[in-house]
Amino acid sequence: MTERPLPDAWQNAELPGDLPPLGADVIGTFTDTIYGHTPPGGQLTDLVLQSREDGVLDGAADRLRHRAVIACPLGNLELDLLTHLPTGGAPAPVFVVLSFTGIEETLEGEQARRWPYAAIARAGYAVLTVDYRQIEPDDPAATAAGVRALFPTTDGEPWGAVAAWAWGLSRCLDAAGHIEGIDPVTAIAVGHSRLGKAALWAGVQDERFAVTVSNDSGCCGASLFRHPGGEDIAAITSRFPHWFVPSFTAYAGREDKLAVDQHQLLASIAPRRVYVCSAEDDAWADPVGEYLAVVAARPAFGADGIGYHVRPGGHDLIEEDWLQILDFVRR
Numbered sequence: 001m002t003e004r005p006l007p008d009a010w011q012n013a014e015l016p017g018d019l020p021p022l023g024a025d026v027i028g029t030f031t032d033t034i035y036g037h038t039p040p041g042g043q044l045t046d047l048v049l050q051s052r053e054d055g056v057l058d059g060a061a062d063r064l065r066h067r068a069v070i071a072c073p074l075g076n077l078e079l080d081l082l083t084h085l086p087t088g089g090a091p092a093p094v095f096v097v098l099s100f101t102g103i104e105e106t107l108e109g110e111q112a113r114r115w116p117y118a119a120i121a122r123a124g125y126a127v128l129t130v131d132y133r134q135i136e137p138d139d140p141a142a143t144a145a146g147v148r149a150l151f152p153t154t155d156g157e158p159w160g161a162v163a164a165w166a167w168g169l170s171r172c173l174d175a176a177g178h179i180e181g182i183d184p185v186t187a188i189a190v191g192h193s194r195l196g197k198a199a200l201w202a203g204v205q206d207e208r209f210a211v212t213v214s215n216d217s218g219c220c221g222a223s224l225f226r227h228p229g230g231e232d233i234a235a236i237t238s239r240f241p242h243w244f245v246p247s248f249t250a251y252a253g254r255e256d257k258l259a260v261d262q263h264q265l266l267a268s269i270a271p272r273r274v275y276v277c278s279a280e281d282d283a284w285a286d287p288v289g290e291y292l293a294v295v296a297a298r299p300a301f302g303a304d305g306i307g308y309h310v311r312p313g314g315h316d317l318i319e320e321d322w323l324q325i326l327d328f329v330r331r
């Protein structure tokens with residue numbers, strides 16, 4: 001896949017003048033201000049193979065379904081995992097990707113275009129996915145149904161749903177380590193949109209992810225708060241208050257008062273690798289702000305440590321994104 005050039009109109013895009021510098025340890029600030037503290041605990045206790053179909057997708061992949069049981073302090077969380085392994089050959093590196101839909105719908109539902117399993121398998125990679133709502137419901141009112149209800153409440157602010165989904169990516173990686181045919185040493189966290197925010201937070205926190213990929217993750221994902229355009233803190237906290245710590249709303253309309261910005265989140269993953277994907281017409285995610293975050297984070301990485309592409313079109317995860325991601329991961 002050849003690299004796509006930047007759109008002409010972006011050539012003059014400038015970094016905001018007041019970006020906080022790289023170099024400081026800012027993970028604690030991101031924790032306290034935006035995503036919340038992820039409590040320790042959550043142990044994979046059981047991984048039961050439910051079904052196995054060999055040679056699906058014209059022989060490209062073996063398809064496995066597992067039920068994972070994760071013991072948490074106040075009860076068990078059960079997750080249904082769908083894994084595609086490239087057929088034959090050595091243990092494969094694995095993409096760990098949360099799904100917006102049930103796992104069966106990734107095969108033929110409305111969002112199946114986001115899951116080019118055959119192309120990924122032919123490239124020699126495994127994919128493991130779980131429906132993100134099994135980890136934590138995406139609902140400001142659903143306080144009792146997800147993993148956050150399985151941990152005792154603490155004095156500080158509760159962790160947000162984005163952090164809960166990030167925790168789920170790590171538990172999926174725990175499970176991947178027990179699936180024959182996966183080499184968990186090369187694990188890649190991938191997420192689209194709100195799940196791209198979760199993938200980045202997982203990449204920051206879990207050093208087992210060798211590569212972290214954000215697709216169209218926008219506000220509180222890869223895009224800079226201080227670059228105007230698209231969603232801002234007022235918009236995101238009024239519609240999705242459950243994603244973050246409650247006090248994050250205090251920064252609505254006060255982006256300049258935040259101690260951090262998102263290029264520092266990307267840089268926190270270095271020296272492990274990061275790849276950011278944008279779509280030109282995805283104005284709500286502020287693709288220029290995502291690009292500038294990569295530019296500002298670049299000094300924290302080695303030559304090939306951080307990569308970026310923007311493709312024509314709107315908010316989506318399509319095969320072209322996957323092919324660019326595969327190119328980056330292989331490099």
Ligand code: GCU
Pocket residue numbers: 192193194195216217218219231236284
């Ligand atoms: C909304 C939200 C975004 C989010 C997106 C998605 O548009 O405002 O922050 O990334 O949903 O997850 O699709």
